[in-house]
Amino acid sequence: MESEFPLELQSETFKILSSNDDTSMETLFSHLYDPQQQQNRSQALTFLQCCKHHHPDLLMIKLFFLLTSSPEIPTRTNAARALVFVQPNELWPKLRPQAQSRLQAHFINYLTEETSIHVLRLASTILSQTVSVIYKSQRHWNEIIDFLFSSVNSNDEKLREFSLLVFSSLTNDCRISLLKSLNDRVRVLHSSFLASLTSRNPDVQVASFAAVVNLICLFSDNQLFHELLRAMMVAVFALLHGFERSYFKSAFAELVKLVSAEPLLLKPYMSDMVLDALQIAENCGVTEETRRLAFELVLAMAELKESEQVLASLPHEMVVRLFLVPMKSLVLYVKEDGNDNSNCDGNGADCGADRGTEDEREKGADPETEKVDDAYEFGIKCLKKLSVAFGGTKVVAVVHELLKNYYLDSTDWKMRHAGITLLTEISKEFSDAMVLREKFLEETIIRILKLFQDSHVQVRLAAFTLMDMPIIFVQSAQILYHPRFVYAFSIALSDGDNKVKEQAASAMLYFLQNTLPESLLLYQNVDTVMNRMLSSIHDKGNAKQRRIVLSAFNLVAQSCHEVAHKFQRGL
Structure with a gap:
């Protein structure tokens, strides 16, 4: 050494x-x-x-x-x-x-x-x-503890902040020793923290948040904890509206930490805290960063076993509002595809997305683009965590309402795209509950078929991507509405966008692979479907699409020999 x-x-x-x-x-x-x-x-x-x-x-x-x-x-x-x-x-x-x-x-x-x-x-x-x-x-170092107690009550703002910062950084070993030695001084410290939480100095306020959270084991008495939590919630709203957002960010982060550290102490107050966080997240005047931070409090509760009963008791209207927050991110931060083959009306019209120059693309991602991607992914993350927290029955009821009243029939393509994204994410978790819910499958399938011909390429692509997923929701649609889907897929083979054509072909192949041969003979419009597939096979524009459609063509040919004989010459 x-x-x-x-x-x-x-x-x-x-x-x-x-x-x-x-x-x-x-x-x-x-x-x-x-x-x-x-x-x-x-x-x-x-x-x-x-x-x-x-x-x-x-x-x-x-x-x-x-x-x-x-x-x-x-x-x-x-x-x-x-x-x-x-x-x-x-x-x-x-x-x-x-x-x-x-x-x-x-x-x-x-x-x-x-x-x-x-x-x-x-x-x-x-x-x-x-x-x-x-x-x-x-x-022990009793002199410094006395000094810190004196400083936290001092009129000197610097010493108050300093003492609070020290209290906020003490390790667990030290906290346990303090707990044993303070005894009757806990109430003195409690009063000091209450006064600091209402200070006009935002630095003192934020430092007091950290100190309270770090020493919360000293204030497990219900009355003491209630008073501190109430003061913290009042202070955090004051910081949100009265000072720079950085102060709110630091203070609210401590609240999120408190939820994870002391869920049992917080359990009686969780429903009120969800409402407070929701009010912040719904505020149009806050930044995306603030909205996200507020929702982190909800997500922290969603991950706790102690909060299951609290979340289950939230009224339906509040759960709807909770889901609307991440949905807003999906609408605001979806990126318009700048692909050369993209079009907004299905007839080759340019979407107008700015792809940037080749040099700009080679330099790597733009920070603003990364911010947008991050916000969008956070929305997806929230949907997943909320879904797990609330369970299938409640979530499917909420999703049914959102899709029907807000998203899938909206005039805004971003809303329709967000609706398909929501449906896709929830289908991964709760396909069984979705299929069993009265009218959900029927009403949703009608809307999906309509979205196959949507005016915006990204909505069409998202709809076909959903129907290519091996989940019970899609498999149920396959069984009950097979002829309508196969016909809709065949129409999409002549879509103006190569990505859409490829995805439609993939979804069509997935459907045909999981369909009994007899079911094709019951309907199939099979002549129309074969004609469209044959035309797509001859399309030289997309080799991967040419291969997928050929596989689908062969599947139909193997099941419908009479029809196949008529069309095989076209190959």
Whole structure:
């Protein structure tokens, strides 16, 4: 281990750490954190790692001295950043007890004198790690706990935020020790947190969210928890409407964390929290990021066993509203296909999508495009998780209503496309319930057949893709409405878009492969179907489509010998 770093470097680090001249440390900070010195950063990191490995006690003392004693804010900032990087919880045990005691006493004095909130925020991480490692070793630092209690009630906003940040970062070992030692002081801390949650300083508010969530084990008493949760919900709405969205984002993320950490404590309040999250997500004035974050709270509950009963008791109208939120993402963020063969009216009219130049496409995905893709995928993810959470019976009733009243008959192609996407995702999970629901299959099949001839290519493609899936919903449609589908597929073989023709041919082949030969003879319009397939086989435009249709043609020929004899010459 001693030879991990060269002896010359070990000697140099010892010399610098032992020196009263801080010039070399200032140079080190410059190399680490100055953007114009990036070429020296790797060497500086090696230097720092050598210090940590061979002289951890000297490194801790040197950085701590610069943090607490330098008159320059940049130096104190960089010393704090370096301490966070080397992790004080790993360095502290390497110090002798006498050095630990000196640093502990000096730290409290320093905190009362520090003027920079930025440095204090970094120092909060240093202190929380130090406190945690002390308590983990079964020791105590009562003076710092007293200081934190005093600071969280202070009129000094910097110290209030600092103490809350420390409380928010304490490790589990430290929290357990605190729980044993605080006893009657829990209510004092509770009152302090309530006051911080209503602070006019958004930094204090956000820090209080994190502190409450991290120390929630101290407030398991129903009354204490109820008051804190109510204050958090009031505060999060205030942050949403009154300050920059970044504050809301940080605070709401803590609420999501709380749901996963303490589901039993939250169970009595879950239905109200779903409604609160829904109101945020439905707000037209919020960004997509805010809408998504609000819905993460719902998804966090959807994944918890403790919330099953709560979700099952939600009224039908609220469940419909929950599904409408991700559906909005599917409508807003579906990308219009810029394929050369795409057309909006089925007759070759250009969709008008901007494909970009060849150079632009070769450079990789545009950040905005990635954002759109991400938002669309999040919508799909929400639909899946909501479906699992609410179960087949409730979900199918909701989907039936949405498809009938909102989507499949809409004049907006994006709405129709979103409807097919919803139907596809739900069919994967709950085909049985969909087939058994009265009129669902019949009404939906009528609409799908209509969408086969939709004015927009992406809707047609999505409809044919659905009917090519090996799921019970499609198989039931195959049994009950076989002749109508085969005929509709054959018509689509002359569609103006190659992708649609290929997908229609694939769906047609899937249907024919799973159909009894006798059923073809009962209807088949079989002459019309064979004519269209023959015409498609002769179409030289798409080799993969030419192969799929030929396979379908052969299937029909094998089942209907008389008809096949008439058409085989055409091959």
